[in-house]
Amino acid sequence: MLYLSEKAPAKINLTLDAKFKRTDGYHELEMVMTTIDLYDRIDLMFRSENKVSLMSDSGILPQAEKNLAYKAAMLLKQKMNIKYGVHIQIQKNIPVAAGLAGGSSDAAATLRGLNRLWDLRLTDQALAEIGAEIGSDVPFCVHADTALAKGRGEKLISLPAPPPCWVVLAKPTHGVSTAEIFDHLKVEQIASHPATDEMIYALQSYDYDKMCKYLGNVLEPVTMEIYPEVKRIKDKMKQFGADSVLMSGSGPTVFALVQYENQAKRLVNSLRGFCNHVYAVRMLGKRRDQVLD
Ligand code: ATP
Numbered sequence: 001m002l003y004l005s006e007k008a009p010a011k012i013n014l015t016l017d018a019k020f021k022r023t024d025g026y027h028e029l030e031m032v033m034t035t036i037d038l039y040d041r042i043d044l045m046f047r048s049e050n051k052v053s054l055m056s057d058s059g060i061l062p063q064a065e066k067n068l069a070y071k072a073a074m075l076l077k078q079k080m081n082i083k084y085g086v087h088i089q090i091q092k093n094i095p096v097a098a099g100l101a102g103g104s105s106d107a108a109a110t111l112r113g114l115n116r117l118w119d120l121r122l123t124d125q126a127l128a129e130i131g132a133e134i135g136s137d138v139p140f141c142v143h144a145d146t147a148l149a150k151g152r153g154e155k156l157i158s159l160p161a162p163p164p165c166w167v168v169l170a171k172p173t174h175g176v177s178t179a180e181i182f183d184h185l186k187v188e189q190i191a192s193h194p195a196t197d198e199m200i201y202a203l204q205s206y207d208y209d210k211m212c213k214y215l216g217n218v219l220e221p222v223t224m225e226i227y228p229e230v231k232r233i234k235d236k237m238k239q240f241g242a243d244s245v246l247m248s249g250s251g252p253t254v255f256a257l258v259q260y261e262n263q264a265k266r267l268v269n270s271l272r273g274f275c276n277h278v279y280a281v282r283m284l285g286k287r288r289d290q291v292l293d
Contacts, residue, residue: 004117007217008101008109009144010246011137012167012255015194016217018187026152027182032159032199034146036167037281039093040102042069042109044117045102047085052077056090071134072107079130082121086114089236095142095277097175099249101137108141128156133248146285148200160286163208166264170237171253171277181250184222193218212244212257223251230254233275240270259282
């Protein structure tokens with residue numbers, strides 16, 4: 001195969017809990033994560049030379065060595081002792097540094113795509129293990145479905161996809177550094193932990209109302225304290241009729257759940273003028289339609 005494309009979908013956190021700070025400095029996390037229909041497009045072109053190159057249509061993304069998709073290709077090449085190369089082209093639709101794991105998903109889609117382009121026949125599990133060396137969210141993004149993630153996010157237990165619904169996302173103009181938010185988190189001062197088990201049960205029983213009820217993220221108050229705009233957006237979304245609203249990951253993107261497309265459209269229109277980056281997409285929850293060729 002000489003050329004192929006992969007979808008790299010964004011993730012949202014239905015829950016994010018931090019249990020304790022580990023001796024290695026990372027937090028022990030427990031998160032329910034799922035996949036939404038907002039995606040980057042990764043085009044991979046076979047190169048017979050032993051070289052990896054990368055271009056993206058985004059002015060703010062690292063173009064080469066620092067790009068997570070480039071790192072993924074180099075790591076896979078080295079692990080599998082591949083002597084030829086690839087050109088990676090990224091069409092960026094997922095906002096950067098937004099709490100939607102866009103970089104991790106680009107890396108994961110690159111691994112999945114190269115597995116086919118280079119005919120490596122690795123399992124998703126093997127790709128996820130390689131991806132874990134690039135970032136904690138990459139294993140989740142390799143599978144790109146719905147899962148309970150533990151550890152730093154790399155230990156995954158698969159969960160049923162959420163009931164069908166719409167996700168309206170609003171991102172403030174600034175990005176957020178995940179490291180900065182975790183630096184400000186004091187686990188012993190967390191006022192309320194998300195009900196992770198109840199969220200899992202909501203998914204297992206395919207219960208939209210319960211899924212809405214049990215959304216929770218311990219990083220939300222931390223990010224809101226530093227970036228009050230996040231709270232203003234959340235309040236607006238509630239006021240404009242969202243069934244439930246939560247910040248994803250370390251933020252600053254806030255998402256609202258609604259059941260029907262007309263509600264999603266109304267919410268988007270209400271947020272216009274208040275927030276520049278607003279998207280309405282379907283909940284996906286399951287990896288499907290990933291391949292674009
Ligand atoms: P997470 O939720 O996993 O913390 P995020 O959505 O907050 O991720 P990303 O969009 O993945 O953040 O970007 C985080 C950092 O990674 C940015 O500083 C960005 O410059 C860098 N980065 C490297 N490669 C990519 C890529 N392909 N897409 C997006 N960001 C990338």
